[in-house]
Amino acid sequence: MRSVLADAPSTKTGRPLLRAVGPRSALALSVALVAAMLIALVLQDERRRADPPGLTTGGPSPAAASTALRRFVEAVDERDPGLARDAAPPGNVDAAELLAALVGNAEKLAVSDFSARYVDAVGAVSPDGSWAAAVELTWRFAGFDGVPARAEVLVHLGGAGADTGIVQFGGDQPARGRRTPVWLTGPIQVAGNDKRVVLVAGSAVQARRVARRVDVGIHVVRRMLPRWRPRVVVEVPASAAALDEALGTEPGTHGSIAAVTAAVGAPAGTRTPAHVFVNPDVSDDLRPAGAQVVMSHELTHLATDATASPMQVWLLEGFADYVALRDVALPDRTTLARAIRLARRSGVPDHLPGPAELDSRAGDLQAAYEQAWLACRIVAERLGERGLVRVYRAADRGVPVERALRQAGLRQGELLREWRRRLRDLAG
Known part of the structure; x- marks a missing residue:
């Protein structure tokens, strides 16, 4: 910043001569000085807010994240562990080795149709500058999956600018519909x-x-x-x-x-x-x-x-248990032990188990599975195993179970009465 007293040619003694600046020039320079000082203060304040003490510069950068994701996708496609290591933040050895191992997983599983699309940043930036992003992934296990799977996955990133890299997939997040594919969690x-x-x-x-x-x-x-x-x-x-x-x-x-x-x-x-x-x-x-x-x-x-399948859940789960237990020689008091205890404690149900009873967090879930199995076993006894399969296939096509049973030769009311009688007899 120039002073309001401008430099003049030196005298022979080496001391500068000073020339006065006119009033208009002085006013203009004073205004410029104040403006420059204000700009400097604003910039200094912005730097304080952008880079608080102790923090590493980093944070969400969609472009940098997309570059790291593209590098990892290429590594998976090429089955190149070295390229995968390059997708990690520089100096992060653990992340580099993890990504290399994931490429090894991809090779073992013949992963194909792999893609990664940046969606958005998720949550706050960590004190070390790392952050998380929602990323839409697609992948398929060649020879086994007819179409690619598609899921939103949380990806943790670290580094800054061109050094942004992938730290890990998933972890440390509420569900919110996001998944963490097993093959991307580690070796x-x-x-x-x-x-x-x-x-x-x-x-x-x-x-x-x-x-x-x-x-x-x-x-x-x-x-x-x-x-x-x-x-x-x-x-x-x-x-x-x-x-x-x-x-x-x-x-x-x-x-x-x-x-x-x-x-x-x-x-x-x-x-x-x-x-x-x-x-x-x-x-x-x-x-x-x-x-x-x-x-x-x-x-x-x-x-x-x-x-x-759109079918009723008791038939869906009961049929699977019927197939699994078909050749298992165990007495009813073993295979229906939980259903018997429930009937003794709460009485025989007046309906076949539905979504509430067969929910994964239901308190008497195992008893409900046994009840569903018993219902399918009664259908197989009355209609034969081929008849049970026909009822299942019809219900799978969207035919109401009551109609599918009737068309096969068994009324649902008759099934329910026999089912309740068996539970009552077993419960004593």
Whole structure:
């Protein structure tokens, strides 16, 4: 900033001569000085707000995030772990190794049709400058998924500007419909053949154990549904909490469920792959026979495309249990133990189990499953197994269950009366 006293040529003594500035010039310069000081103060205040002490410059940058996502997509497509490491923030070794492992997962699972589209920033910027973004992902396991899955996933990013990179997928977020695909959570074990692929966020021993259950379950289901050509995907997250993340549900939704067959992604009404998801916190505590029944039950759902079925839930779940228990030689007081206890405690129900009783968080869920199985067993006794399958297929096409039963030769009122009589007799 120039002074109001302008420099003049020096004298021979080396001391500068000063010349006076006129009144108009002085006023103009004073105004310029005040304006410049105000601008400097504003800029200084803006810098304070943008860069508080102790914070690393960073935060949401859609363009930088999109660049990091494109780099990771390319790494998956090329099966290039080195390129994946480049998609992490510089110097973040843990993130780089995680992304390299995810590329290894993609190779094991033959991931194709992989894409990532930035949607929006989510939440506040962390003190270290990292932040999260909602990202729409698509992916498909080639040879098993007929169409790509589509889901919104939370992606954590770090770094700033051109150094922005991916730190991890999922974690530390409420559900809000967002999912965290198991293959993007960390290193996995895969056991596959031409009929099934099992991916486990755990050990190779665990993967082989689950794969054996799948192989047996395929045989069980095909004995009842011989036309089924299995192309099965079974996913085992690390925990019940990870299962809720994989399915985009609120924490605790599947805490008591051993396994569930569910759409992998996409909103309702669109085509999307269905996989079996296993809850290791529950299934690992089951006896081998019980764990096998659970797997055969879920594979029945896959074989009949149950996730898209409009039928009444008692027939949907009861049929799957009927197939899974068809060759299990156990007395009724064992297979219906919980239903018997419930009947003794609360009386025999006056209706077949519905959505409320078969909700994943219902208090007497296992009793409701046993009740549904008993109803389907009575249908098979009256109409034969082929008759049960015909009723199931008709209901799957949208025919009301009451009409499907009547067309097959059994009235629903008659089924209900026999069902209640059996429970009453068993309850004593």
